[in-house]
Amino acid sequence: MHMASFQPFDMERMMSKWENVVAYNLSESGVHPITVRELVDDPAVIEKLLTTELNYPQANGTVELRERVAALYPGATPDNVLVTVGCAEANFITLQTLLAPGDEMVMMLPNYMQIWGIAHNYGIRLKSFHLKEERGWAPDLDQLNDAVSKRTKLIAVCNPNNPTGYILTETEMDAIVAAAARVGAWLLADEVYGGAERLTDTQTPSFWGRYDRVLATNSLSKAYGLPGLRIGWVVGPTDTVDEIWARHEYTTISATMLSNRLAAIALSPQVRPRLIRRTRDYIRRGFPILEGWLEGHEGTFSLIPPKAAAIAFARYHLDVNSTELVERLIREKSVLIVPGDHFGLDHYLRISFGLPPDTLRAGLDRVHELIVELQRR
Numbered sequence: 001m002h003m004a005s006f007q008p009f010d011m012e013r014m015m016s017k018w019e020n021v022v023a024y025n026l027s028e029s030g031v032h033p034i035t036v037r038e039l040v041d042d043p044a045v046i047e048k049l050l051t052t053e054l055n056y057p058q059a060n061g062t063v064e065l066r067e068r069v070a071a072l073y074p075g076a077t078p079d080n081v082l083v084t085v086g087c088a089e090a091n092f093i094t095l096q097t098l099l100a101p102g103d104e105m106v107m108m109l110p111n112y113m114q115i116w117g118i119a120h121n122y123g124i125r126l127k128s129f130h131l132k133e134e135r136g137w138a139p140d141l142d143q144l145n146d147a148v149s150k151r152t153k154l155i156a157v158c159n160p161n162n163p164t165g166y167i168l169t170e171t172e173m174d175a176i177v178a179a180a181a182r183v184g185a186w187l188l189a190d191e192v193y194g195g196a197e198r199l200t201d202t203q204t205p206s207f208w209g210r211y212d213r214v215l216a217t218n219s220l221s222k223a224y225g226l227p228g229l230r231i232g233w234v235v236g237p238t239d240t241v242d243e244i245w246a247r248h249e250y251t252t253i254s255a256t257m258l259s260n261r262l263a264a265i266a267l268s269p270q271v272r273p274r275l276i277r278r279t280r281d282y283i284r285r286g287f288p289i290l291e292g293w294l295e296g297h298e299g300t301f302s303l304i305p306p307k308a309a310a311i312a313f314a315r316y317h318l319d320v321n322s323t324e325l326v327e328r329l330i331r332e333k334s335v336l337i338v339p340g341d342h343f344g345l346d347h348y349l350r351i352s353f354g355l356p357p358d359t360l361r362a363g364l365d366r367v368h369e370l371i372v373e374l375q376r377r
Contacts, residue, residue, distance in 0.1 A: 007120040011342035023334040024363030030222040031282035031354030059254040068267035073208045079238045085252045087219035087232035093247035104151040110343040112162045137166035154186040160193035163313040163350040165306020193309040195223030231263040286353035310354025333366040
């Protein structure tokens with residue numbers, strides 16, 4: 001059988017190759033990760049962790065962890081939750097469960113491009129609606145309604161959005177739900193940046209509970225500073241979640257026992273508020289540094305400030321392709337940022353700012369050196 005041309009996940013390929021090699025990694029979309037010591041500071045809890053048998057946990061996630069996840073979604077029970085290896089697995093096996101080759105899906109763009117790549121690789125027909133920079137990255141809802149047809153099986157959104165940091169308004173959320181409900185489509189909502197708000201202490205509301213065909217995916221990677229635990233989840237109707245779980249046994253079987261335990265600690269009522277506060281502190285401390293830096297390059301950058309997430313999606317006004325610019329940064333300055341090409345938008349850069357201030361400033365200084373060299377040409 002001839003395999004169709006495979007679409008690699010360009011952004012993750014570049015990050016995989018370089019993020020641990022460069023001196024300054026400004027490509028990460030979460031905040032600076034937390035240490036095990038910071039996460040677990042109670043001697044009794046440490047003792048319990050040390051006596052953990054490294055067995056298989058419950059394959060769909062330990063009861064304790066699923067209870068804590070369910071508590072974040074009003075009306076959800078542990079049976080509405082499947083724990084996965086990161087949000088990446090949640091997205092992958094959810095699409096695999098709901099869509100077959102030839103099915104039609106409508107996707108918000110720009111977006112984390114995993115779902116776009118899966119659609120390409122599995123013969124799913126992809127339509128899109130766009131967040132518009134000239135509207136402050138608000139979605140074009142007319143475009144959404146035009147794109148959704150009676151053949152549409154699924155609408156995929158990311159809220160708060162990667163890479164723009166835009167947060168949908170309640171009215172926009174209602175319009176997206178209405179578009180799905182009109183044709184009975186599933187709504188897949190990637191909500192990994194909920195909790196990483198920059199301007200408010202109010203958590204971004206979930207799509208969960210607004211419609212009976214919502215699947216909300218999330219993880220501990222972004223708003224919690226725990227990307228290395230590789231814990232994600234999908235919350236949805238119990239029978240659908242059970243079908244997704246059947247795919248989970250073909251991919252990873254389960255996340256690790258220690259990750260399940262540590263994730264349950266992270267989502268406990270005692271610890272979770274502390275982690276969210278830490279993330280927001282990083283975002284609020286880092287953004288003014290990046291904003292000042294962008295403004296210091298007068299006329300070179302324009303930015304609609306992100307409402308959430310530790311990333312800024314800045315447009316630049318230089319005559320150079322974004323991938324080329326990023327490859328030169330890696331080679332000449334040992335700094336990694338994400339090119340707009342990875343979101344299908346050249347002349348943008350996605351830059352992280354959820355880092356310790358000294359690291360952020362030093363990394364930006366090196367980016368500055370290359371920009372000055374490009375402008376001299």
